[in-house]
Amino acid sequence: MQVLSMVWGILALIGMVVGFFPCLGSLNWLTIPFAGVGFIISLIALIVTKEGSKSGSIVGLIGCGVAVIFGIVRLVLGGGVL
Numbered sequence: 001m002q003v004l005s006m007v008w009g010i011l012a013l014i015g016m017v018v019g020f021f022p023c024l025g026s027l028n029w030l031t032i033p034f035a036g037v038g039f040i041i042s043l044i045a046l047i048v049t050k051e052g053s054k055s056g057s058i059v060g061l062i063g064c065g066v067a068v069i070f071g072i073v074r075l076v077l078g079g080g081v082l
Helices: 002-019 025-048 055-078
Strands: none
Touching: 002 025, 002 055, 025 055
């Protein structure tokens, strides 16, 4: 589950970066819900993990959180949210 959350966070960050290119800002409308689901999955993976390394879950949480925040900022600055 940690690997899934880490991969999900990385994919959300890639979607966010692509959404920053001109004329591709509408991709953030897909990236934000995708990253929101990934944030929930990462949170569940962090809670379920008993012992050992939790780095995959933490990477997923940070990646999805950053993707949501910057995606919203990009939509607001680009006029995607009125």
